[in-house]
Amino acid sequence: MSSLLSIGKSGLLAAQVGLSTTGNNITNANTAGYNRQVAIQGDTGTQYQGFGYVGSGTEIQAVRRYYDNFLATSLRGAEANQASLDAYNSQISQIDNLLADPTAGLSPALQDFFNGVQDATANPASSAARQSLLSNAESLASRFQGMSARLSEIATGVNSQITSNVGQINAYAKQIADINLTIAGLTTDQAAPNDLLDKRDQMLTELNKLVKVTVLPGDNNMLNVSIGTGQPLVVANKAFQLGTSTSPTDVSRVTIGYQADNGAFTALPDSVITGGQLGGLLEFRDGAMDRAQNSLGQVAAGLATAFNAQHVLGEDENGDLGTNFFNPIQAYVGTNSRNSPASTAAVSATVTDASALTASDYSVDYDGTNFNVTRKSDGKVTQINPFPQTTPQVIDGVAYSISGTPAQNDNFVVRPTYNAAKDFSVAIKDRDKIALAAPIATAAPTANVGNGKISAGTVDTNYLTPGNQLTTPATLTYDKASNSFSGFPAGQDVTVTVNGTSTVYPAGTPVTYTDGANISFGGVNFTISGAPADQDTFTVGPNTSGVGDSRNGALLAGLQTKNVLDNGKATFQTTYAQMVNYVGTKARESQISSTAADAAVKQATEAQQSVSGVNLDEEAANLLRYQQAYQACGKVMQVASQLFDTLLNIGN
Known part of the structure; x- marks a missing residue:
């Protein structure tokens, strides 16, 4: 009878663990990260009784959680x-x-x-x-x-x-x-x-x-x-x-x-x-x-640089050459805090060319001999040459100036447009300083006999070079016999461009006339067209009455629709x-x-929960199954008790 009692007891204990495990699953169904568990049940071995092997009960071998590492x-x-x-x-x-x-x-x-x-x-x-x-x-x-x-x-x-x-x-x-x-x-x-x-x-x-x-x-x-x-x-x-x-x-x-x-x-x-x-x-x-x-x-730096470049080529209401309309944009330069303490190298960078400007950052590195500027967007490397510098070197529209004595592996980060929008500001505060006029004026006297015409004229950056600004008018006289003009400012070469081909005439020499050709000297550009008569004259000189002139203003306004950025695209x-x-x-x-x-x-989540998640319907079924097993095992123990009592009564 003790064997039957032991078997019933083992089943009772196993069912109890099953009930506890199932109950734990149910109560933790909504617990984040909980993986359902199951009681793994096995027999406790058998005993040989002469006629064969008889089981001795059951035991809980493990309480295993359902977990799939792949899922x-x-x-x-x-x-x-x-x-x-x-x-x-x-x-x-x-x-x-x-x-x-x-x-x-x-x-x-x-x-x-x-x-x-x-x-x-x-x-x-x-x-x-x-x-x-x-x-x-x-x-x-x-x-x-x-x-x-x-x-x-x-x-x-x-x-x-x-x-x-x-x-x-x-x-x-x-x-x-x-x-x-x-x-x-x-x-x-x-x-x-x-x-x-x-x-x-x-x-x-x-x-x-x-x-x-x-x-x-x-x-x-x-x-x-x-x-x-x-x-x-x-x-x-x-x-x-x-x-x-x-x-x-x-x-x-x-x-x-x-x-x-x-x-x-x-x-x-x-x-x-x-x-x-x-x-x-x-x-x-x-x-x-x-x-x-x-x-x-890039937009801020490009606008400031391009607008300034045109504005300085104009003339303000006071008759002076224009100045920067916006304050120049300085590129952000970050000096690596891990550079050698012995290094005195310093890098400065100024945006100078709007069309060549990119939105990339740059790394400036010293290899012990040369400074190399690496464009981070594509890895393109440009060497600072010569070093030490005599003049700033322009790379992608930014002028790099490096001073001091560097140490090997010195590193700087240059971000040309990083702070440009923050630093964008107006330099001019006086409305009279707005340079809407052109600094030069051209004229064809009414006394001319021929039908030659001269354009209004423009200036380029060469006009800003000291000594190139016109202070007095230059009178250009046409000589029909040689088909040439003379009277250009002394000491300045004259360039004549026809269909993209340029011819340079040394200072003081007559300049051959070609109808409609572009003529330039000292940053002054104009064209003469038509058929001038012998000794007809044309004047090119400073603009002395530019209050009502807006030729430079028109060029400034034209920047709105001009392809200035991204290499003119x-x-x-x-x-x-x-x-x-x-x-x-x-x-x-x-x-x-x-x-x-x-x-x-x-x-x-659905795939993972299909293995590890708690299904309340399934757990309810397991609860009933373990409950019935518990009751059945209790019945086994009750029968064993009754048999034991019967044996005791027979002895009496």
């Missing part, structure tokens, strides 16, 4: 991608709204500014029109500065989120390392602490939403966690701490790296950190954010439109990808 890894990958896209989308939508705003964007301010230029050109003697132009220019500068400030606010917010995410990653890494040690201590050959395994998996899930992780099994049921391209985060019970620091070349930029206990910081490239919120933030900052800031700056408006289109496209791509990521997470 769990797939779900983590989908969630990391989802978190990355959500973080990226929330940031880029801010820039998209800023740039595309039809009232607060840049396009209306640009249009108003050039409308002011056109109005002043149409009424060059009007003080009101000139003042309106200055007001529109200030409004444009304010718009550039406001948009730059908003982009800087977004960048500051990104820095704050990066720092916060790194702190959370460190906290999870420490917890995972601690629980690794606890799990290792509680794990036996027969059993593992299921609740702690679930808790660790949930920590990995939350960590993975911050940064994509790779999880590999370690010794004694511990896990090793790495990020990026294999950078360790948790190895057994040791957690590696990440940290943040300012960029060595840009104090407004946060970098990520390993933080040692002694305070030493080892930076990691942004490219190794992918997935999760942190990966999405870095992708946004290094992609759309930098592109938007640099492209906006784009206007200011089209360049800005390209930037808006780029950001809008990236925002739309992000939204579409985010929707697809949500679907991928849903699908991966």
Whole structure:
């Protein structure tokens, strides 16, 4: 009878464990990270009774959790991608709204500014029109500065989120390392602490939403966690701490790296950190954010440089040559804080050519012999030659000046357009200083007999060279016998260009006349056409009555539709439109990808839950099954008790 009682008792205990396990599943059905468990039951062996082997009962061999590593890894990958896209989308939508705003964007301010230029050109003697132009220019500068400030606010917010995410990653890494040690201590050959395994998996899930992780099994049921391209985060019970620091070349930029206990910081490239919120933030900052800031700056720097270049070729109401209308744009130069203390090298960079300007950043490096300027967008390298410099070297529209004594491996980062929108400002405050007139005037006396005509004339940058400005009129006299003109300013060569072919006439020599040819000297350009008569004259001299002249104003207004940027392929408006289109496209791509990521997470969750999730209907059925087993085993024990009583009664 003791055998039957033992069998019943073992079944009773097994059913009790089954009921407890099922009840635990039911109560934790909504617990995040919980994996359903099942009691694995087996027999306790048999005993030989002469006629055969008789069972001795049952036992619980293990309480196993249903966990599929492949499905769990797939779900983590989908969630990391989802978190990355959500973080990226929330940031880029801010820039998209800023740039595309039809009232607060840049396009209306640009249009108003050039409308002011056109109005002043149409009424060059009007003080009101000139003042309106200055007001529109200030409004444009304010718009550039406001948009730059908003982009800087977004960048500051990104820095704050990066720092916060790194702190959370460190906290999870420490917890995972601690629980690794606890799990290792509680794990036996027969059993593992299921609740702690679930808790660790949930920590990995939350960590993975911050940064994509790779999880590999370690010794004694511990896990090793790495990020990026294999950078360790948790190895057994040791957690590696990440940290943040300012960029060595840009104090407004946060970098990520390993933080040692002694305070030493080892930076990691942004490219190794992918997935999760942190990966999405870095992708946004290094992609759309930098592109938007640099492209906006390209428009600002290009406009300031091109407008100034034309404005200085004009004449103001006081009869003086024009000055810079906007303040010149200085490129941002970041000196690497890790440069040798012995180095005294300094780099300055000024935007000088709007058409050659790019939206790329540049790295300036000294290899011990030469300075090399690397364009980061495509890796093109240009050597500073000669060094030491005698004059600034222009690379992609930026004049580089390097001074001091460098040390090997000195590094500088040059961002030509990074701060251009922030630094965009109006230099002229006096409306009389607006140079709408041309500095030269041409004339054909009414006493001329022939029908020769001379154009109004223009000047180029050579006119600004000291000694080239006209102070008195030059009278050009036509000699029919030699078909040439004489009377050009002494000491200046004359260039005649016909159908793209130029001929240079040394100073003081007669210049052969060609109908319609372009004639230039000392930065002055004009054409003479028609059939002049012998001894007909034409004058080229300073503009002494330019109050009502707006020839330079017309050239300034023409910059609105002129292909100034991108090597003469784009206007200011089209360049800005390209930037808006780029950001809008990236925002739309992000939204579409985010929707697809949500679907991928849903699908991966369903697959994972089909194995590890708690099905309440199934658990209810198991509850009834274990209840019946418990009752049946109780009946077995009752029968055993009755048989035992019967045997005792027979003895009496």
